[in-house]
Amino acid sequence: MTRTEHTADWTTRPTTAQGWIDRAGEVAAVLAVDVLERDRANRTPHAEVQLLKDSGLVTLLGPVEHGGAGQTWSTAYRVTREVARGDGSIGQLLGYHYLWAWAARLVATDEQIAAVEELYTTNNFFFGGAVNPRDEDLVITDEGDEIVYNGRKAFSTGSKVSDLTVLEGVLQGTNDHIFAIVPSKQDGIVFNDDWDNIGQRLTESGSVEITDVRVPWASAAGYVDKKFRPLAYNTLNVPTIQLVFANFYLGIAQGALEAATSYTRDRTRPWPYGGDNKERAADEFHVLDTYGDLQSKLWAAEALVDKAGTAIEEVLHADRESVTPEQRGRVAVLVAAAKQRIADTGLEIATRIFEVTGARASASKVGLDLYWRNLRTHTLHDPVAYKRAEVGRYALLGEIPEPTWYT
Template sequence: MTDTATVAASLDDPWIGTEPPTDAAGWLARAREVADILATDAVDRDNANGTPFAEVRVLKQSGLVTLLGPTVHGGGGQTWDTAYRVIREVARGDGSIGQLLGYHYLWAWAARLVATDEQIAAVEELYTVGNLLFGGAVNPRDSDLTVTEDGDQLVFTGRKSFSTGGQVSDLTVLEGVLDGTDTHIFAIVPTAQPGIVFAGDWDNLGQRLTESGSVEITGVRVDWASAAGFVGKVFQPLTYNTLNVPAIQLVFANFYLGIAQGALETATAYTRSRSRAWPYGGDDKQRASDEWYILEGYGQLQSKLWADEALIDRAGAEISAVLHDARENLTERRRGEIAVQVAAAKLRIVEDGLETTTKVFELTGARASANSVGLDIFWRNLRTHSLHDPLPYKKREVGQYVLLGEVPEPSWYT
């Protein structure tokens, strides 16, 4: 990381001496403060492509890392409805850090998704008291890690080509298949250990500071008692277990929306202060901000993002309600209906977000393409992560529900 690559690296804790927020509005305001800090030098940090230790420090200092943690352990005690909006706010300032925070929330909740009551209590106390950040070596397009038994322990071995969180995480979620069976096992382990080696090979077009490179897992041991959701070495299944995918798909939609909002905010500020009116149109204006096509363009983009926000918030409220309800209450049909809402929200923000992050160049002018302006970071970030799974399949899921009344079967991407 260069000396000028991050404002965050030189900041003392800006929240020392302040009380943590106590309600959703306060946490959203805190997230906006974090976003403003990150936005100051997001382009420089992206260019430096360093490991975001300082940025994660800001997340921890702000209290956002323990937003979902129990209040009895010093956490925020907030709901997923608030967490989704917080992710969005942080992504407005830096899409990479919004992604890190969103993945952290999902993996911090993974214990509630699949673990026993005793395991949930232990994990939530551990990460909340320690203010610890989660990463995850769970990439379904790779071969699963191999899990072997050694007495009362399980041993994880293998390689994952993507592992978001990487070196900046304190805890890593592992997933593998028990050797000789088709039984999948999740476990949470400390990141800093000899058996977890990150290659540092994440060098993509966008989301460059997410620490999403490959990782080698060699002989990482956990007690059988730490295998999430297993009692007497037998998994206890619930429909609730399958909420991990729609929950994280909505994480995606929210940081996509935050990226698009950041692009529009940056572009409008540029147009107001720096764009020049076009002098050859026949209805010449003194300011670019008075030109009809500029006004129309921004109006179109903003109206689409407002509509996307409403759709995403609706899905967030729906899934938050079931995530915080008793796990036994969720039916397969209800789970499928929520997955369809999430798919609809995701497909809309991908298409509208990509339009926004491209169209802003037409509305700001040729000089806004300068690397120093950095408008390209928004398109690069959104374009990169929105390739996570093909959008046509999301459209098909919504179409099957509307036309045939069918809900998608749970999978690694639905």
């Protein structure tokens, strides 16, 4: 099977945070059945996104009055993690969707927030994003009551499976970045079929061409009379998405350890030449030592990721006017610590599991390489060394990170 199918009855929606996390576990179980086949086929994940829609996970953060679950970010992070245990690519897509669904709250006006949240929640719409501020390759021109986007973005996660796309570009003649939410299916947006990386293969993160996409100034996020009104809260977009990264890294690492322990219990043969021979590989000292080390490190990383989630939730759900630069900075440091710890731990797990599953576990049909490929691909998003340096400056000098597009 190379596409995801399900027969679950999801007509009744959960009413608690744990209920939604359990629902995400059900989705992950469906995805895990054919995750390797779908990864290799590298087909656009229409069925997988429909699975997210059918399960109700897409509107997890949406307002209750519009049919959403009205849940908080701590639940959204846990849900992202659970889905990633079954399929890292789909976990990434869902986590990015949550960020873009919240993007209006981060930067938009009250009126824009209300309109966007009603639109995506009532229609069960899925978000993608053509946002890569490192490359100023999408130019915006001011044409009176409208702004017009033209150019190209090298990455557009969610592209073909999205209903709405968040565009980001630079207003011509200025350094002003403007975000706008537009329909994904229109003549002016052409998604290219050029995402063929070794991991996270079903995230549809290829390039996109933007030609004469017109947006009313009234829909330019956070702009009033063509001027942006900045708040410390606006700069929470980077810590929020970086913790999305950490959570789907954690989910992938959990999935890797679960797959490996299952293989070792059921299929790994004991080594007959060690001098203290066992009847089962699961009883060998070096196997127990390795799994104990990896599990302990994973639990430690999970605790730090959860601690960061608790901290960021407090500011994400606070009054936007009340968030201070100091609050934002302390949260950013904690997120940086969580991200670099799970990145390192996840890659270690995805590498060392082969030492305790055996040579036969390296067969393509087993698929244990999927976890390393997924983690290795996305942990290159921005250098982890800079996250360690942010934490180091805080620990040594008491400095909090200055907001940039990556801190």
